[in-house]
Amino acid sequence: MTSMPNTASSYPSARELGSGRIKSHHALAYRPYWWDAAPGGSDENLKTVPKNCDVAIVGSGFTGFSAALTLARAGRSVSVFERGRAGFGASTRNGGQVGSGNQKFRVKTLIDLRGRRKAEEMLREGTRMLEYIATLIETEKIDCHFRRNGRFRAAVRAEHYEAMAADMRDLKEVAGVESFMVPKAEQTSELGTDAFFGGSVLPNDASLHPGLYHAGLMQRFAEAGGQVVDHTGVTNIEPVAGGFRVRSKRGETLARNVLIASNGYTDALVPELRCRIVPVGSAIIATGEIPEALYSRLLPKNRVYGNTNRVFYYFRGAPDARRILWGGRVGRLSLSKNSPQAYRHLAQDMLRVFPDLGSAPITHAWDGTIGYTYDEIPHLGKTAAGMHYAIGYCGTGVSRATYFGNKIALQMLERAEGRTSFDDLAFPAFPAHAIAQRAVPFVEAWYRLRDTANM
Ligand SMILES: Cc1cc2nc3c(=O)[nH]c(=O)nc-3n(C[C@H](O)[C@H](O)[C@H](O)COP(=O)(O)OP(=O)(O)OC[C@H]3O[C@@H](n4cnc5c(N)ncnc54)[C@H](O)[C@@H]3O)c2cc1C
Numbered sequence: 268m269t270s271m272p273n274t275a276s277s278y279p280s281a282r283e284l285g286s287g288r289i290k291s292h293h294a295l296a297y298r299p300y301w302w303d304a305a306p307g308g309s310d311e312n313l314k315t316v317p318k319n320c321d322v323a324i325v326g327s328g329f330t331g332f333s334a335a336l337t338l339a340r341a342g343r344s345v346s347v348f349e350r351g352r353a354g355f356g357a358s359t360r361n362g363g364q365v366g367s368g369n370q371k372f373r374v375k376t377l378i379d380l381r382g383r384r385k386a387e388e389m390l391r392e393g394t395r396m397l398e399y400i401a402t403l404i405e406t407e408k409i410d411c412h413f414r415r416n417g418r419f420r421a422a423v424r425a426e427h428y429e430a431m432a433a434d435m436r437d438l439k440e441v442a443g444v445e446s447f448m449v450p451k452a453e454q455t456s457e458l459g460t461d462a463f464f465g466g467s468v469l470p471n472d473a474s475l476h477p478g479l480y481h482a483g484l485m486q487r488f489a490e491a492g493g494q495v496v497d498h499t500g501v502t503n504i505e506p507v508a509g510g511f512r513v514r515s516k517r518g519e520t521l522a523r524n525v526l527i528a529s530n531g532y533t534d535a536l537v538p539e540l541r542c543r544i545v546p547v548g549s550a551i552i553a554t555g556e557i558p559e560a561l562y563s564r565l566l567p568k569n570r571v572y573g574n575t576n577r578v579f580y581y582f583r584g585a586p587d588a589r590r591i592l593w594g595g596r597v598g599r600l601s602l603s604k605n606s607p608q609a610y611r612h613l614a615q616d617m618l619r620v621f622p623d624l625g626s627a628p629i630t631h632a633w634d635g636t637i638g639y640t641y642d643e644i645p646h647l648g649k650t651a652a653g654m655h656y657a658i659g660y661c662g663t664g665v666s667r668a669t670y671f672g673n674k675i676a677l678q679m680l681e682r683a684e685g686r687t688s689f690d691d692l693a694f695p696a697f698p699a700h701a702i703a704q705r706a707v708p709f710v711e712a713w714y715r716l717r718d719t720a721n722m
Pocket of ligand 1: 325326327328329330331348349350351354355356357358359360361362363364365366499500501502528529530531532533534536548549550551594634635636637657658660661662663664665666668
């Protein structure tokens with residue numbers, strides 16, 4: 268067991284957090300680690316609501332700013348409305364794991380669901396999403412620690428390894444995606460644990476600092492003449508001649524066009540979208556600095572990591588390659604998000620995989636909301652009233668939200684390049700939305716039971 272430097276003794280250790288026995292006075296910060304480097308918002312942001320604009324965007328995450336940048340560069344006047352401070356939502360709270368759009372379905376499942384031709388189109392476009400964000404970051408010169416360090420997906424059961432290997436072969440055949448398998452016997456070259464049964468590596472997947480990436484997008488949008496109207500929740504949108512009246516408590520704007528980019532934070536503002544999105548929580552804890560030798564033993568390739576469970580956890584190192592960030596579901600039994608109890612299960616999961624992190628200090632703990640769709644596919648398009656939307660990334664949205672934001676903006680500009688293979692997909696509502704929303708914990712518990720019992 269390696270002991271950690273005692274400079275961080277006012278933070279609870281992972282062992283203390285996992286056991287629930289932590290001192291009442293501790294320094295654990297209930298906010299994203301990313302906000303230390305990118306606090307979000309800006310004094311430059313508008314304190315008054317503009318009278319009119321070409322496009323009003325609801326939501327200041329990756330979707331909102333990616334669309335906003337494309338529109339502003341095309342000469343449109345764009346106002347991004349945000350209920351909280353700019354970047355309040357998932358975009359500055361996520362794990363910063365950057366993959367293609369192809370992580371939700373096995374290739375064969377997608378073919379069964381959509382047919383070979385459509386599945387192939389969607390998978391190929393999924394890989395373009397990863398290339399799109401990489402190129403955007405490079406051409407816009409956004410300094411956000413973007414690194415092609417690859418993704419290791421760990422097999423939780425021996426049979427998952429074979430299933431994953433078959434799926435990786437299919438992905439290569441159908442969409443040309445490169446990958447390789449690492450058997451359990453060689454696993455320590457990837458991960459300092461014997462908790463798994465080998466895994467797959469997607470070497471082109473990447474990581475970034477979500478706070479800095481978001482701040483970079485916002486900065487480029489501001490340079491292109493865009494306006495951010497934060498701390499201003501949109502309360503009503505009404506179609507009027509020539510566009511929409513966008514109301515907030517701080518005033519109203521006449522916009523020719525509207526984009527809804529509220530993903531997991533979608534509320535009753537547009538009922539047609541609300542019944543199509545179920546908000547699901549996701550939470551992360553971050554360790555303080557751990558000894559370099561320990562870090563290199565646990566994460567020798569410094570990739571991003573996930574596993575094959577249905578209710579899965581994900582982890583990675585911070586860009587300084589000294590801290591570990593560990594994410595998973597939100598704590599269901601806790602009454603407050605700002606309590607150690609809400610994050611106890613994450614420390615427990617982390618210690619099952621990396622027992623040597625027992626004395627690691629836990630410095631940050633936070634959560635955010637992802638937007639789930641009924642068919643687990645993101646959607647973009649137009650509502651009956653003519654508002655545009657791009658929404659529903661089901662927890663993998665860093666590349667997808669960026670890409671969808673650009674595509675929906677191109678559609679608003681009526682450019683042919685805005686076409687996607689997702690355009691003609693029906694966007695199903697949840698059969699009983701109110702029940703679906705409340706059922707999330709029960710569905711999750713059922714999946715966890717199946718993960719444990721291998722059902
Ligand atoms: C803890 C966590 C970890 C994740 N990890 C990863 C990961 O590692 N890799 C990955 O690919 N994806 C990950 N995701 C998912 C990813 O972060 C999201 O899919 C993506 O950020 C969605 O971006 P968005 O712009 O569509 O929505 P958001 O960033 O959520 O922005 C929506 C915004 O809309 C605002 N809003 C809503 N209603 C209104 C209104 N009426 N008026 C004004 N503003 C409004 C909200 O306040 C919010 O700020 C994670 C998500 C979470 C929560």
